[in-house]
Amino acid sequence: MGKTIKISIKCFGMFRQFGNVIDIEIHAGSFADEIKSALIINIGDKHRNLVESSVLANDVGILPKEYVIQDSMNLSILPPVCGG
Amino acid sequence: MTEHILTEISTTVIDPAKAISFVSDPIQGAIDTFIGIVRNHHEGRNVTGITYDVHEGLANKTFQDICSEAQGIWPGTRYFVSHFHGVLDVGGISIVIAVSSPHRADSFEACRFVIEEIKKRAPVWKKEHYVEGASDWLPGHSLNVEAQESLVCCGRCGEKRHAG
Numbered sequence: 001m002g003k004t005i006k007i008s009i010k011c012f013g014m015f016r017q018f019g020n021v022i023d024i025e026i027h028a029g030s031f032a033d034e035i036k037s038a039l040i041i042n043i044g045d046k047h048r049n050l051v052e053s054s055v056l057a058n059d060v061g062i063l064p065k066e067y068v069i070q071d072s073m074n075l076s077i078l079p080p081v082c083g084g
Numbered sequence: 085m086t087e088h089i090l091t092e093i094s095t096t097v098i099d100p101a102k103a104i105s106f107v108s109d110p111i112q113g114a115i116d117t118f119i120g121i122v123r124n125h126h127e128g129r130n131v132t133g134i135t136y137d138v139h140e141g142l143a144n145k146t147f148q149d150i151c152s153e154a155q156g157i158w159p160g161t162r163y164f165v166s167h168f169h170g171v172l173d174v175g176g177i178s179i180v181i182a183v184s185s186p187h188r189a190d191s192f193e194a195c196r197f198v199i200e201e202i203k204k205r206a207p208v209w210k211k212e213h214y215v216e217g218a219s220d221w222l223p224g225h226s227l228n229v230e231a232q233e234s235l236v237c238c239g240r241c242g243e244k245r246h247a248g
Contacts, residue, residue: 012137013209014221055227057207059141061236062227076139076207082224083136083143083167083208084120084179084199 002028007035007069010076014050018043022077032056032067039077054079088162089155091147093140093169103164103182112162112184116191118199120179122172130215136178138169139207150201154183157197158190165198167208 009022024038040051056063057076090106100119107115122134151163164182172178179202183195202208203225210222 012139012207013211013224016137016221053226053228057139057142058236061142061145063236067236076142078139078142078207078227079209079221080224080226081205081207082203082210082222083138083206084203 002030004028005069005072007038007072008074009035009039009056010074012076013079013081015054015077015079026069028070030069031065032063032069033065035069035075050079051077089148089151090163091144091151091165092167093138093144094166095168095170098166098168098177098180100177100180100182103166103180106164107162107182107184109162109184111160111186113186114188114191115182115184116188116195117183118179118181118195119177120199122174122176122178124174126212129212131174131212132215133171133173133176133213134178135171135211135213135219136168137209137211138167140169142207143167146206147202150198150205153201154194154197158185158194161185161190161194163194163198165202167202167206 004025005028007024007026009024011018011020011022022039022042024042026035026038035056036051040048055078057078100117103117104115124131147165151165155161162184167179168177181195181198183191185191211219212222213219
């Protein structure tokens with residue numbers, strides 16, 4: 001089991017109801033999908049569908065599910081989009 | 085800025101004249117524009133305004149990607165995209181897209197392509213405000229598909245996806 005790292009998740013759209021940033025702790029080496037699982041625990045299971053229909057992103061782009069988180073970092077959670 | 089493509093996120097009133105000016109050129113015989121406006125109703129509810137939430141860096145990158153893709157499909161076209169970030173009352177301009185081309189067919193088709201792709205892919209969200217005082221975030225299009233085609237790599241080897 002890796003060391004514990006802190007992930008700061010910036011909130012957009014429907015996630016604004018939980019604040020501008022949600023901090024969670026995971027083990028280094030976790031997959032991006034495991035961050036989403038930790039997020040569901042943080043905000044409550046009734047928001048599971050919202051989290052599962054959303055994606056995590058860094059400043060470069062959307063993270064694939066198999067993205068491995070090695071160190072503490074800032075990410076964003078992007079719910080379904082509706083621009084224009 | 086890519087050649088002949090200008091995209092931006094704006095927190096001030098968007099001026100369509102700026103869009104037309106950017107894509108204008110003596111070799112272009114057609115300009116098509118799309119202007120998104122906040123309307124006063126949605127699904128039977130009276131709307132007073134909309135808050136636009138935007139991931140500015142990724143949204144602008146997505147606009148660039150979409151315009152570059154369109155330029156590949158319709159060579160010789162030029163693009164301007166500006167999306168508002170903040171709160172707009174009814175009648176406010178949320179987005180302006182201008183596309184120019186030598187002949188009109190390409191401008192029409194490319195402009196439609198750009199707005200439809202933005203609606204599906206750009207990290208932008210709307211919160212509608214209603215006459216009775218309530219507000220709701222609108223449902224949208226999940227980016228899960230885009231995640232499967234992400235340019236971000238596995239996280240083990242750097243910031244860009246590996247070749248192959």
